[in-house]
Amino acid sequence: MSKPDAHTDKSPSRGIRNDGGLALRAAAARALVPVITGKGSLTQLDDHQVVSRDRALFKALCYGTCRTLPRLQALAEKLLVKPFKARDADIQALLLIGIHQLLYLRIPAHAAVGETAGAARLLGKDWATRVLNGCLRRLQREASDLEAEVDKDPAVAWLHPPWLLKTLRQAWPDDWRAICDANNQPGPMTLRVNRRHGDRDAYLDRLDAAGLSARLCLHAPDGLTLDTPCDVHALPGFEDGNVSVQDEAAQLTAVLLGPILAPRPGSRVLDACCAPGGKTAHLLELFDIDLHAVDSDAVRLARVEDALTRLGLTATLAHGDASEQDWWDGTPFDSILLDAPCSGTGVIRRHPDIKRLRRPSDIPALAALQGRLLDNLWSLLRPGGTLLYATCSVLPEENADQIQAFLVRTPDARATTPTDVAWGRPSGAGRQLLPVIDSQDGFFYARLIKQ
Structure with missing residues (x-):
C-alpha cells in the first residue's frame, strides 16, 4: 500500500525554511476552521494576512493539512484524552497543523511544537497551549506506532474519505491506487503560451533566460510544465498576456x-x-x-x-x-x-x-x-x-x-x-x-x- 510519509511526500512545502511566527500558525488555523467544520473552502484563501516571507509556508500549512487530513484527524483522536468542543475548532485546527508539520515538513521539531502550541494564545485560548504541547510531544515519541495503528484503516492510509475511496475502487479497480497517489501530491504548475505573442519554443527560451526550467507538454501544443512552481509574476510577460497558468x-x-x-x-x-x-x-x-x-x-x-x-x-x-x-x-x-x-x-x-x-x-x-x-x-x-x-x-x-x-x-x-x-x-x-x-x-x- 502506497502512502505519503515524511520521506516520500513531494509537497513543495518541503525544504521551506521556518521563519517562525505564532501569527503564521494562528492565521493558518483560522483559515482552516471553515474547512474542518464543513462550512467553507480554501478557494478564496488570502495569504496577505501574513508577511510576504511567510506566505509560502502559510499556503503549505493550509493545503498540506487538507491533503493529509484523514491521517491527521485519526492521529488527533489518538492523542486527545477527549475531543475539543465545537467552539474550539480553531484549536483543533492548530493540532492538525502541528501534526502535519511533524510528519511532513522539514521544520525543526521544537519550532513545530512550541510555536504551534504558543499560537493558541493569539487565539485567546491560553489553556490550549498545554494540551497542544502535550499532544505534539507524545506524537514525537510515538509517531511510528501511532501511524501504524491508524493506517490499519485504508481510508486513513490512502488519505481519502471512506465513501470516496470505495467509489474510486469500484469505478477504477485497476487504477484507484494510482489515482489516490496522484491526489495526494501537489499538481505541477503548467503554463499555456499565448500563441498571439509567439510559440512555446520561443517562450521556453525566455523561461530559461529568467532562470526557470520547464518541459514541453506531451499532448497540449501550447503547454509547458515548470520543473518548480513559481509566483506568476516571475513569469516573463505574464502581465502583458504572454502566458497563463492552465493544466x-x-x-x-x-x-x-x-x-x-x-x-x-x-x-x-x-x-x-x-x-x-x-x-x-x-x-x-x-x-x-x-x-x-x-x-x-x-x-x-x-x-x-x-x-x-x-x-x-x-x-x-x-x-x-x-x-x-x-x-x-x-x-x-x-x-x-x-x-x-x-x-x-x-x-x-x-x-x-x-x-x-x-x-x-x-x-x-x-x-x-x-x-x-x-x-x-x-x-x-x-x-x-x-x-x-x-x-x-x-x-x-x-x-x-x-x-x-x-x-x-x-x-x-x-x-x-x-x-x-x-x-x-x-x-x-x-x-x-x-x-x-x-x-x-x-x-x-x-x-x-x-x-
Whole structure:
C-alpha cells in the first residue's frame, strides 16, 4: 500500500525554511476552521494576512493539512484524552497543523511544537497551549506506532474519505491506487503560451533566460510544465498576456474544438459555465470567433473579465444560469463548450479540501444538474453544430454514464469524440484522463454533433 510519509511526500512545502511566527500558525488555523467544520473552502484563501516571507509556508500549512487530513484527524483522536468542543475548532485546527508539520515538513521539531502550541494564545485560548504541547510531544515519541495503528484503516492510509475511496475502487479497480497517489501530491504548475505573442519554443527560451526550467507538454501544443512552481509574476510577460497558468488536460479543449472552429472564422461559440475563464481565453487566443460566455456566479464572472483584459481579448459576457434561457438572445450557436459543474474529483490535488467538503449525496445532485444543462444547451445549438462536454471529474456517473443517458434520450445527437489520440482512454462515448503525478489532472471529454 502506497502512502505519503515524511520521506516520500513531494509537497513543495518541503525544504521551506521556518521563519517562525505564532501569527503564521494562528492565521493558518483560522483559515482552516471553515474547512474542518464543513462550512467553507480554501478557494478564496488570502495569504496577505501574513508577511510576504511567510506566505509560502502559510499556503503549505493550509493545503498540506487538507491533503493529509484523514491521517491527521485519526492521529488527533489518538492523542486527545477527549475531543475539543465545537467552539474550539480553531484549536483543533492548530493540532492538525502541528501534526502535519511533524510528519511532513522539514521544520525543526521544537519550532513545530512550541510555536504551534504558543499560537493558541493569539487565539485567546491560553489553556490550549498545554494540551497542544502535550499532544505534539507524545506524537514525537510515538509517531511510528501511532501511524501504524491508524493506517490499519485504508481510508486513513490512502488519505481519502471512506465513501470516496470505495467509489474510486469500484469505478477504477485497476487504477484507484494510482489515482489516490496522484491526489495526494501537489499538481505541477503548467503554463499555456499565448500563441498571439509567439510559440512555446520561443517562450521556453525566455523561461530559461529568467532562470526557470520547464518541459514541453506531451499532448497540449501550447503547454509547458515548470520543473518548480513559481509566483506568476516571475513569469516573463505574464502581465502583458504572454502566458497563463492552465493544466494540460484543460488545454485539450482547444484541441478538440480546433477542427470545428479553425475553418470557420466568425463562428458563434458559447462557453457555458465559463468561470474562471481559462478555456474561454484559450479559444480566443487560437481562433477568430464570436465568443459568448455565461456563468451563474457574478464574482467568478468578473474574474473571467479580468483574465480577458490581461490577455487583450474580448468576449460577450453574460451573468445567467446555463440551465435556463433568460440570458440568451435567441440566435443559435455553431459550437458550445459545456464545462459542467462537477465533483472536482479529478483535481483533488489542487483542491485538497474536496476530501473534507464533498459528500456522496453531492454526486447524484451534480449529475442531475449536468443532465439539465445538456438538455437546455442542446436546444441552443444549430443543426450540424458541435457541443463539447467536459468535467474535471473521474466518476462515471458524471461522465460516461451521463453522456450515454443523454444520447439515449436525444435522437439527433451523435458522438464524435476522437479515438485516435494519444491521451486518455476510451470511456463510453467520451474520453477519460486520470490524474498523473507530475502530469495532467483528471478530466473527461465527450464531443457531440447535432445531426
